[in-house]
Amino acid sequence: MIEKNRLSQMKQAIVKGDKEKAQKLARQAVEDDLNLNDVIEEGFVPGIQEAGNLWEKGEYFLPELITSAESMKAVMSLFQPELEKKNLKAKSLGTVIIGTIEGDIHDIGKNLVASLLSANGFDVKDLGADVKISEFIQKAENEEADFICVSSLLTTTMLKQKDMIKMLKSKNLYGKFKVLVGGAPVNKKWAQDIGADGYAENAMSAAKLAKTLAQK
Amino acid sequence: MIKALRPKYELLSESFIKKILNECFELLEKYGVFVENQEAVKLFKQAGAEVHEPEQRVFIKPELVDRALSTAPSTIELYDRPGEQKFIIGGDQVHFDPGSAAVSILDHETNSQRKPTSEDLVKFVRITDSMEHIDFQSTGVISSDVPEIIGDSYRLYIGLQYSRKPVVTGTFRVEGFQPMHDMLVAVRGSKEKLKEKPLAILDACPSPPLKWSNLTAQSLIDSARAGIPSELISMGMTGATSPVTLAGTLVQHTAENLAGLVICQLACAGSPVIFGGSPSSFDMRKGTTPMGAVETMMIDSAYTQIAKHLNLPAHAYMGLSDSKINDNQAGLESGMGAVLAALAGVNVISGPGMLDFESCQSLEKLVIDNEICGMALRLIKGISQRDETLALNLFEDITPETQFLSKPHTRKWYRQEHIFPEIIDRDTHDEWEGKGKKSIADRAACRIENILKQPVELIDSELQKDLKKVMMADAKRNGLSSLPKIKSL
Structure with missing residues (x-):
C-alpha cells in the first residue's frame, strides 16, 4: 500500500503542471522501490484525468492542459528505464x-x-x-x-x-x-x-x- | 481653408517602439532566423552574415538591417490592368482588398460552406471589380475543380481576365512564380513595363517562430528581381507560435518581417516591400486563431505603427470575422477591424468577405463589407472646411419656416459630405416590410444578382490568348489537359 498523502501529492503535481515536483515524487518512488505500476495508476494517472476534466469544464485552457500533459510525459519517461530493468511494461493503451x-x-x-x-x-x-x-x-x-x-x-x-x-x-x-x-x-x-x-x-x-x- | 485633420489612433509610445526595435535587432543578431532557401542563404553569406550551416540559421547584424531599410522604398505604386489608374501604397493612404485564399465559400441559399469552383472564383472576381470602396482584387478563393498544384497560377489567370483592379496574390509552390510572372508580363507587354507599372503584390509568409521556408524565401527573391512588391505576412499566434504578450509578439513579428526585408533588398536593392502580417490572438480554450479578436487588431495596429516608424508601407488582415455566417458577429468584427485599420493608417487592408478564421469567403459578406470600407474611408477623410464662412451666412434670412433642403448650399455639398450606402438599411419600417423584410445578406444577394447580370467586359482577345497559353503550359506540365469550362461566359 502506498500512503494516500503521497498519491495525492502525485496527482496534485500533475494537475498543477508542476513538472519538477512530479519528477521528484517519481524519483522518490523509484528509490523507495514502490510498485511503479501502482504509482502510475493510482498516483499520476488520476492527475492527468483531473486535468482533462478541468479542461472539459472550461476551467483549464490549453496552457494548463499542456503543462499537465508535459509533466505526465516527464514522469513516464523517468519510469520507463526502471520498468524495463524489472522486465515490466508500463500499461499502454496502444x-x-x-x-x-x-x-x-x-x-x-x-x-x-x-x-x-x-x-x-x-x-x-x-x-x-x-x-x-x-x-x-x-x-x-x-x-x-x-x-x-x-x-x-x-x-x-x-x-x-x-x-x-x-x-x-x-x-x-x-x-x-x-x-x-x-x-x-x-x-x-x-x-x-x-x-x-x-x-x-x-x-x-x-x-x-x-x-x-x-x-x- | 483649414485642412481636415486625418484622424489617427496609435497604441505605442515612441519609447515603446524603440524598445521593441532594440529587442528585435538583438534577436536577429544573437539568435538569428532559419532560412531554408539555398539562394537566400547564399545572399546572406555574400553580405557577410554569419550562417550556422546544420540548421541554416542566419545571424543578421543591425548594420545589414539598416542597409536594407535604407534601400527599401517608403511608398509603392500599383497600377490597374490597363495601366491607367495609379494607386499609392504608403503614407496614410488606405486601400482595401478582399481576404484571400479561402478554401471554402458560404453558400447563401443553404447558409452552409462548400468547396468553391471556378464559377465561384469568376463571380468573386467580378463582384470585387464592382465594389466601389475596394481598390484591389485578391485571388480570394481557391477553385476545387483544378488540381491544387496549379491553384496559384489559375486564380491569377481568372483574376486578370475578369477584373481591371490590381491583384494581391501569392505562390503555392516555387514553380508557381514563373507562370504568374509570365501572365503579368503578358498584360503589360514587357518585363520592363511591369517593373515600371506593377500590377500585382505577392504575399509571402514566414513560418513562426523565425523561419523563412524555401517557398516563401524564393517568392521574395523572385519578386524582388521582377520588381513585384512583396507583402511580408508574419503570422505569430500569441502563446502558441509567438510570445503570449502582445509586445512580445511584436518583437518576433518585426524580426521575421525585417529578415524578409533583408532577403528582398539583398536580391535587388530598392525592391518594393510591404510590412504586413496576419498574426492572431491564439484562443487558449479552443486552439483557434481569431482574426476578429480585439487583441489581434491591436497587434496589427501596433506593427503598422512600427512600419511607419521604419518608413515602410504597411498591410494587415483586418476587417474580417470568425463567424461562420453573415450574422451580428460578422458585422461587428469586420466593422471594428476595418475602422481601426483605417485609423491606424494600414495601407493595404485585406479582409472583406472573409469568415471563419480566414478560411471562408462569402460573396454576400464582400458586398456588405464594401459598405463598411466606404464608411471607414469616409471617416479618415475627416471634417473639411468647405466654405470660407461655415454657416453664418446661411442664417441671414432665417425665419421660423426655414429649412435647408432647397438651399443651393445643400445641393452643392451633400454628396461630398455624406456617402450613400447601397445595401445598408435606411428604409422606414413600412418600406422595409413592403420589400419583403429582407436581411442585409438578402439585400447583398440581390445586389450580386444585379452585378452578375451585367455583361462581362472581356479583355483584348490577343491578351486572352497569351494568358491562356501560359496557363495551359503550366496545366500541362502538371498533368492537366484542359481547364474547367466557365458557364457564365
Missing part, C-alpha cells in the same frame, strides 16, 4: 504513430495531440513534421502500431491523407491500423469520405477518441 504529413511543416496541433495521447497512456512515436506517407506506414509496421494519426493544416496536404489510405489499401494493410485524421481543414465528413477510422477537432477529443477506439 502504440501510436503520429506526424504531420509530407509538404506540411505545421506541427503545433500535432504536438498537442501527441502530448495528450502520451499523457493518457498511449505509447506515442512522433515522427515530426513533413513526413512521407511511406514512412508513416513503414514505421507503423515496424512498431506493430495500433494507430496512425495524421495531421495536416493545409488543404493541399490534406489530400495526402487520402493518398495514405490508398497506399494502405494497395499494401493490403487497410484495417490493420486505425487511422485518425486531424488538422484545420479536416472534418468528420472528410474522415468518412476517405475511409479513415476517426477524426477529432482538438487534442483532448483526440485522446478520448483514441481511448474509445482502443477498447474496441
Whole structure:
C-alpha cells in the first residue's frame, strides 16, 4: 500500500503542471522501490484525468492542459528505464504513430495531440513534421502500431491523407491500423469520405477518441 | 481653408517602439532566423552574415538591417490592368482588398460552406471589380475543380481576365512564380513595363517562430528581381507560435518581417516591400486563431505603427470575422477591424468577405463589407472646411419656416459630405416590410444578382490568348489537359 498523502501529492503535481515536483515524487518512488505500476495508476494517472476534466469544464485552457500533459510525459519517461530493468511494461493503451504529413511543416496541433495521447497512456512515436506517407506506414509496421494519426493544416496536404489510405489499401494493410485524421481543414465528413477510422477537432477529443477506439 | 485633420489612433509610445526595435535587432543578431532557401542563404553569406550551416540559421547584424531599410522604398505604386489608374501604397493612404485564399465559400441559399469552383472564383472576381470602396482584387478563393498544384497560377489567370483592379496574390509552390510572372508580363507587354507599372503584390509568409521556408524565401527573391512588391505576412499566434504578450509578439513579428526585408533588398536593392502580417490572438480554450479578436487588431495596429516608424508601407488582415455566417458577429468584427485599420493608417487592408478564421469567403459578406470600407474611408477623410464662412451666412434670412433642403448650399455639398450606402438599411419600417423584410445578406444577394447580370467586359482577345497559353503550359506540365469550362461566359 502506498500512503494516500503521497498519491495525492502525485496527482496534485500533475494537475498543477508542476513538472519538477512530479519528477521528484517519481524519483522518490523509484528509490523507495514502490510498485511503479501502482504509482502510475493510482498516483499520476488520476492527475492527468483531473486535468482533462478541468479542461472539459472550461476551467483549464490549453496552457494548463499542456503543462499537465508535459509533466505526465516527464514522469513516464523517468519510469520507463526502471520498468524495463524489472522486465515490466508500463500499461499502454496502444502504440501510436503520429506526424504531420509530407509538404506540411505545421506541427503545433500535432504536438498537442501527441502530448495528450502520451499523457493518457498511449505509447506515442512522433515522427515530426513533413513526413512521407511511406514512412508513416513503414514505421507503423515496424512498431506493430495500433494507430496512425495524421495531421495536416493545409488543404493541399490534406489530400495526402487520402493518398495514405490508398497506399494502405494497395499494401493490403487497410484495417490493420486505425487511422485518425486531424488538422484545420479536416472534418468528420472528410474522415468518412476517405475511409479513415476517426477524426477529432482538438487534442483532448483526440485522446478520448483514441481511448474509445482502443477498447474496441 | 483649414485642412481636415486625418484622424489617427496609435497604441505605442515612441519609447515603446524603440524598445521593441532594440529587442528585435538583438534577436536577429544573437539568435538569428532559419532560412531554408539555398539562394537566400547564399545572399546572406555574400553580405557577410554569419550562417550556422546544420540548421541554416542566419545571424543578421543591425548594420545589414539598416542597409536594407535604407534601400527599401517608403511608398509603392500599383497600377490597374490597363495601366491607367495609379494607386499609392504608403503614407496614410488606405486601400482595401478582399481576404484571400479561402478554401471554402458560404453558400447563401443553404447558409452552409462548400468547396468553391471556378464559377465561384469568376463571380468573386467580378463582384470585387464592382465594389466601389475596394481598390484591389485578391485571388480570394481557391477553385476545387483544378488540381491544387496549379491553384496559384489559375486564380491569377481568372483574376486578370475578369477584373481591371490590381491583384494581391501569392505562390503555392516555387514553380508557381514563373507562370504568374509570365501572365503579368503578358498584360503589360514587357518585363520592363511591369517593373515600371506593377500590377500585382505577392504575399509571402514566414513560418513562426523565425523561419523563412524555401517557398516563401524564393517568392521574395523572385519578386524582388521582377520588381513585384512583396507583402511580408508574419503570422505569430500569441502563446502558441509567438510570445503570449502582445509586445512580445511584436518583437518576433518585426524580426521575421525585417529578415524578409533583408532577403528582398539583398536580391535587388530598392525592391518594393510591404510590412504586413496576419498574426492572431491564439484562443487558449479552443486552439483557434481569431482574426476578429480585439487583441489581434491591436497587434496589427501596433506593427503598422512600427512600419511607419521604419518608413515602410504597411498591410494587415483586418476587417474580417470568425463567424461562420453573415450574422451580428460578422458585422461587428469586420466593422471594428476595418475602422481601426483605417485609423491606424494600414495601407493595404485585406479582409472583406472573409469568415471563419480566414478560411471562408462569402460573396454576400464582400458586398456588405464594401459598405463598411466606404464608411471607414469616409471617416479618415475627416471634417473639411468647405466654405470660407461655415454657416453664418446661411442664417441671414432665417425665419421660423426655414429649412435647408432647397438651399443651393445643400445641393452643392451633400454628396461630398455624406456617402450613400447601397445595401445598408435606411428604409422606414413600412418600406422595409413592403420589400419583403429582407436581411442585409438578402439585400447583398440581390445586389450580386444585379452585378452578375451585367455583361462581362472581356479583355483584348490577343491578351486572352497569351494568358491562356501560359496557363495551359503550366496545366500541362502538371498533368492537366484542359481547364474547367466557365458557364457564365
